[in-house]
Amino acid sequence: MTKQTPLLDVSRMNIVFGGLRAIENVSVQVSEDEFIGLIGPNGAGKTTFFNAITGYVKPSCGEILFDGKSLARKPPSKIANCGISRTFQNIRLFPKMTVLENVSTPMHSTPKYSVWAAMLGLPVVKRVQAETDRRAMEFLEILGLGEHKNRQAGTLPYGLQRRLEIARALAASPKLLLLDEPAAGMNNDECSELIELLREIHKMFSLTVMMIEHHIDIVLKLCSRIYVLNLGQLLAEGTPKQIQTDPKVIKAYLGERRRKA
Numbered sequence: 570m571t572k573q574t575p576l577l578d579v580s581r582m583n584i585v586f587g588g589l590r591a592i593e594n595v596s597v598q599v600s601e602d603e604f605i606g607l608i609g610p611n612g613a614g615k616t617t618f619f620n621a622i623t624g625y626v627k628p629s630c631g632e633i634l635f636d637g638k639s640l641a642r643k644p645p646s647k648i649a650n651c652g653i654s655r656t657f658q659n660i661r662l663f664p665k666m667t668v669l670e671n672v673s674t675p676m677h678s679t680p681k682y683s684v685w686a687a688m689l690g691l692p693v694v695k696r697v698q699a700e701t702d703r704r705a706m707e708f709l710e711i712l713g714l715g716e717h718k719n720r721q722a723g724t725l726p727y728g729l730q731r732r733l734e735i736a737r738a739l740a741a742s743p744k745l746l747l748l749d750e751p752a753a754g755m756n757n758d759e760c761s762e763l764i765e766l767l768r769e770i771h772k773m774f775s776l777t778v779m780m781i782e783h784h785i786d787i788v789l790k791l792c793s794r795i796y797v798l799n800l801g802q803l804l805a806e807g808t809p810k811q812i813q814t815d816p817k818v819i820k821a822y823l824g825e826r827r828r829k830a
């Protein structure tokens with residue numbers, strides 16, 4: 570762990586749903602440029618942790634600092650504007666829109682022209698839209714989706730829909746990208762392609778990435794540090810080597826996954 574101020578600094582977070590303690594006293598620090606893994610059994614609280622950082626769930630106590638500033642009481646849209654983008658475990662695309670529109674539409678959320686210009690159909694409107702589509706296409710090309718730009722997003726195979734979610738998250742120009750099971754439902758070939766793609770994106774955009782993933786190979790290949798959650802609590806934190814050989818982690822999670830593999 571470097572000495573610089575962490576980009577994301579979560580301290581003593583607690584989240585309670587009714588009587589269930591979904592997150593208990595969890596502290597996580599992520600420095601700029603890191604690629605961090607977040608693993609653990611189903612129901613461990615991984616998605617809830619992402620939901621709290623992105624403002625979908627309010628912690629009952631604890632602090633979340635991003636770039637040194639508190640994210641408390643900020644709604645998801647404001648947190649996204651601060652530079653945090655995410656993908657969802659349950660894909661959230663606009664299924665009836667085209668692939669291109671799925672990436673370009675969120676880029677229009679802060680239009681660079683007035684309502685009057687839009688109503689009058691002034692040339693500036695067309696120019697800005699063309700530029701937005703051009704940028705959206707760049708993200709699609711990087712994710713290998715260029716040839717599908719005019720397809721309805723809902724008709725894409727599952728693996729490509731997951732890639733489209735990543736393209737859309739990148740289009741918001743985040744500093745921190747949170748990936749919630751980006752390889753879910755992918756076969757071995759698709760997983761290998763995804764590893765290369767994520768490695769490239771991490772470098773190309775100078776991104777900091779935190780990734781929840783059950784495909785342990787992907788986590789071990791990409792992440793320099795890994796946090797392990799179990800029953801809402803932090804079970805371990807360390808390098809891939811430390812995590813792989815940690816008896817607590819093997820007992821609670823890795824042993825189970827090896828038996829299934």
Ligand SMILES: Nc1ncnc2c1ncn2[C@@H]1O[C@H](COP(=O)(O)OP(=O)(O)O)[C@@H](O)[C@H]1O
Binds near residue numbers: 612
């Ligand atoms: N909005 C919610 N309301 C009530 N319980 C929830 C909610 N979100 C998650 N939970 C519960 O919190 C626990 C952790 O869930 P989750 O964060 O989705 O786990 P993971 O992503 O590690 O599989 C689970 O027991 C789940 O049922």
Ligand SMILES: [Mg+2]
Binds near residue numbers: 615616617658
């Ligand atoms: Mg989850």
